[in-house]
Amino acid sequence: MNDQLWQLPPVNKLTTLEQTLTQPSPLELFTPDWPGAEDVTIYVKRDDKIHPVVSGNKWRKLKQIIYGYAEQYLDRAEFEEELPQNADGDSPDAEESSIIAEGSSLTAEGSSFTAKSSVRLISFGGGFSNHLHALGYVCHTLGIPLSAIIRGDYSATPTPMISDLTSWNVDIEYVDRITYKKRDSAEYLNSLKERFSPAIIIPEGGSQEQAVAGVAELVSEITEALATNHNTQFDTIIAPVASGATMAGIVSALTPNQHAIGIGVLKGQDYLESLVNQFLPPAILTKKIVTKEILTKELMTKELAVKAPANNEEENKANSNWHINHDYHCGGYAKAPPYLKAFCENFNHAMPFKVEPVYSGKVFFALKDMLKKGTFKSGSKIIVLHTGGLQGAR
Secondary structure (H helix, E strand, C coil): CCHHHHHCCHHHHHHHHHCCCCCCCCEEEECCCCCCHHHCEEEEEEHHHCCCCCCCCHHHHHHHHHHHHHHHHECCCCCCCCCCCCCCCCCCCHHHHHHHCCCCHHHCCCCCCCECCCCEEEEEECCCCHHHHHHHHHHHHHCCCEEEEEECCCCCCCCHHHHHHHHCCCEEEEECHHHHHHHHCHHHHHHHHHHCCCEEECCHHHCCHHHHHHHHHHHHHHHHHHHHHCCCCCCEEEEEECCCHHHHHHHHCCCCCCEEEEEECCCCCCHHHHHHHCCCCHHHCCCCCCCCCCCCCCCCCHHHHHHCCCCCHHHHHHCCCEEEECCCCCCCCCCCCHHHHHHHHHHHHHCCCCCCCCCHHHHHHHHHHHHHCCCCCCCCEEEEEECCCHHHHC
């Protein structure tokens, strides 16, 4: 046992968990043989390599609330064993994650903190939720009690994600769709807090105000990496949008001459924009919703600019740095029509990293189509955010 570790306050002991994560995540040049790709420079922000279980943007969204919990509720306790790493001392890469997540050493048996009290975390998700999977691992590792409210009854046929939660001693409660729709209702949330008291509720997807600051850090990482290694800066960043906090974190960190394109992974025109807006500070709050694949005139080709609707100067300024494209949800959340499945299979065979059809597959499918359509100005520097989630495809 490391005596110095024993003397550290809880927040610094939590840093030991953070040291098993790959941060900053890599920024990799991406050169697909796709029409239009030769006219731009594309980088992929590999948040899928942050951790094989706490994958993609999940640690960024959970980090602040977990640190806050640690400062208030975790006793100083020693690790019974080292937190999991691979043979080289690094976190395993994303390609290993599907093997590791299925109950091997990353369940971190015995390596936990002791909670001062039974203050419980409660959160929500579906049967394949990447958020619940990441949160379940973190809570198990740190000895934090967790209740997962899951949409639908999987008790007879648990998904791989649910099997992992069970092995991590997560309390699982299955609810029907009518009950699940109440997950944002104050009355329902208060009833959960009363039933599980004392308890802290984390919204679905980990989307909360604390998540925005954690996600904003990735923009700083990208900026520093481009300046240091390539002496350049990016013009556009592309990311999936589902619960809104990831997009809001990105937008909050952009400079005025940078643009973010969200790829809506579910049907929700206007709804997704409202989710993002709820997390944005008033100074950059969008006043008018922009949809489809209309970019600001600064980023559009001349051909697309001619087709752009005429907006007044105030509206253009308000919408100058982000919009959500709703053309690539492929039928809705977790819908994977044959053409998307074929794209993901071909991508995973030909490219140096993998995607799945719920989030990353739709983002790269959208990128390929937008490149073909000449959406981006020649010479643009484009960042694609890979938010992980490969466990959900098991």
